[in-house]
Structures are given as C-alpha cells and as structure tokens.
Amino acid sequence: MKFTKMHGIGNDYVYVNCLQETVADPNETAKKVSDRHFGVGSDGLILIKPSDKADFEMDMYNADGSQGAMCGNGIRCVAKYVYDYGLTDKTTISIDTKSGTKYVDLTVEDGKVKLVKVNMGTPVIKASDIPIVADVEEVIDVPIEVEGQIYRMTGVSMGNPHAVVYINDVQGLDIEKTGPLFEHHSCFPDRVNTEFCRVIDENTVEMRVWERGSGETLACGTGACAVAVASILNGYTKEEVTVRLLGGDLKIFWDRDANLVYMTGPATTVFDGEWFE
Numbered sequence: 001m002k003f004t005k006m007h008g009i010g011n012d013y014v015y016v017n018c019l020q021e022t023v024a025d026p027n028e029t030a031k032k033v034s035d036r037h038f039g040v041g042s043d044g045l046i047l048i049k050p051s052d053k054a055d056f057e058m059d060m061y062n063a064d065g066s067q068g069a070m071c072g073n074g075i076r077c078v079a080k081y082v083y084d085y086g087l088t089d090k091t092t093i094s095i096d097t098k099s100g101t102k103y104v105d106l107t108v109e110d111g112k113v114k115l116v117k118v119n120m121g122t123p124v125i126k127a128s129d130i131p132i133v134a135d136v137e138e139v140i141d142v143p144i145e146v147e148g149q150i151y152r153m154t155g156v157s158m159g160n161p162h163a164v165v166y167i168n169d170v171q172g173l174d175i176e177k178t179g180p181l182f183e184h185h186s187c188f189p190d191r192v193n194t195e196f197c198r199v200i201d202e203n204t205v206e207m208r209v210w211e212r213g214s215g216e217t218l219a220c221g222t223g224a225c226a227v228a229v230a231s232i233l234n235g236y237t238k239e240e241v242t243v244r245l246l247g248g249d250l251k252i253f254w255d256r257d258a259n260l261v262y263m264t265g266p267a268t269t270v271f272d273g274e275w276f277e
Helices: 024-034 071-085 176-181 221-233
Strands: 004-008 011-019 044-048 056-062 092-097 100-109 112-121 142-146 149-157 161-166 193-201 204-211 215-217 240-246 247-254 262-266 268-274
Touching: 004 071, 011 071, 011 092, 024 044, 024 056, 071 092, 071 100, 071 112, 071 142, 071 149, 071 268, 100 204, 112 221, 112 247, 142 176, 149 221, 161 221, 176 215, 193 221, 204 221, 215 247, 221 247, 221 262, 221 268
Parallel strands: 011 044, 056 092, 161 193, 204 240
Antiparallel strands: 004 011, 004 268, 044 056, 092 100, 100 112, 112 262, 142 149, 149 161, 193 204, 204 215, 240 247, 247 262
C-alpha cells in the first residue's frame, strides 16, 4: 500500500490515494499504521476516494480504528494532496465527508499548495444535535462536574462533538488524566473532543485538545473552529479569531450573517512511503 504522510500544524495522518489503492480493512489498518513505535506513526488514517457528490471524498479513521466524521486539518491535507499530486488542477474544490460536502480554496505558490481555506459549514449549538445530554437547549457556559471538580463548558459540533472548556492554566493541565474523563463522561453519548482554552485577548485564544479515539493531538481543525464559535458566543472574542494550538496557529472566521465558519491554515507533506503487511 503506497501512502503519504502529511500534517496540518502537527495533526498528522497517513493518506492513501484510493483512486489507485484499495484498503480492505481500514479500521485495522488505521490502528497499525498509527502506532508510533511499530507503524508509520500518526493520529489516524485518511483515505482519498472518488465521489459522485463532490470532486473527492475524505474517509477518515482515528488512531484507535474508529471512523471519524470530519477533520479540519485532514481536509486541508487532502486538498493539498489532490492538487500537488496532479489529481486536479482546480484551486476551488469540493470534498465529501461524513459530515457533508466541504468547499476549499487553495493558495498555490511555485506549483504547490501553501494555504487552504475551508468552508467548515454551519456550527451546531443545539445540545441534542451535538449530542450532549443537558437540561438546556444550548450548552453555553454550563457547569459540568468531572471527578469532583466543576468546569464550565460550551458545546459545539463542527461535524463532530466538541466541549470547549475555559481554564486558567492550559499548559500546566494534566490532559492525559483529565481528557479521558471528559471523553467518556455520561453526558456525551457519542464521546466528545474536549478543548481546554485560555482567552489571551479579543482576537486570540490558546488551546489544547483531547480528541476522542486519538488522545491529545498537536492540532484539531474542527476543535479550533468550535473554540472560536464558543469564544464568540461567550463574548470573549470578535468574529475573527487566531487559535493557537500546540502545532501552530489557525485563522478562524465566523460569518454570523451567513452562519458559516471558515478556517485557514497550512498543510505539509512529510514523505511518501510503502506499507507492507
């Protein structure tokens, strides 16, 4: 199986061109290639497929083999892959995902994609649609008790569920302990990605993320979008937000009139390889 290792500000996946390759068991393959000691090493596996709905389809799997619905960093890498490897010559393309068709605009320099702007769609803040079990219709600055400690969270779905939590010390957080407690909390029936955030100013928020099925990652595109939406809903920031993740920065803009979220960031090719069972 030929593959390409790529990352979006450190959120790395193994990408396979399924216009040419066949992956018989993507769930097991994802677990094997993601292993950072015995495999390629990644946060998961992303298959690039033909689509009858869009220009291409993105089919993603987490490091534990579970199938994901959407990955903001991953979709930027898919866009870079299909252009850089000559699968398309268009600089505006559509990509089908499990959370709907996304539209991306490519910034090309010297024949290679440098930046990708993604229309991430409409944020979902209705609790039952995220889903979050709650007594209120929208979970905005709502208390949640986790192992005896009260946090305040805001729930947003950007194709997958996010709990955005504001804390004073993001860098000092023991995320390996706290992250799984949120992921498997009873109020999240489909588990949840949790963003632990600190507002720096009205245009900037820093975050760390615990992703369901993968653990802590250096970046999460849908998570950055959720953080921007949550920060705006709580009155912490303006509608254009720079989200600082461990792997780098993403620019997020929530167009309130159209109710669409746009994410802009880089995508990087690391190396090509071949996987032998």
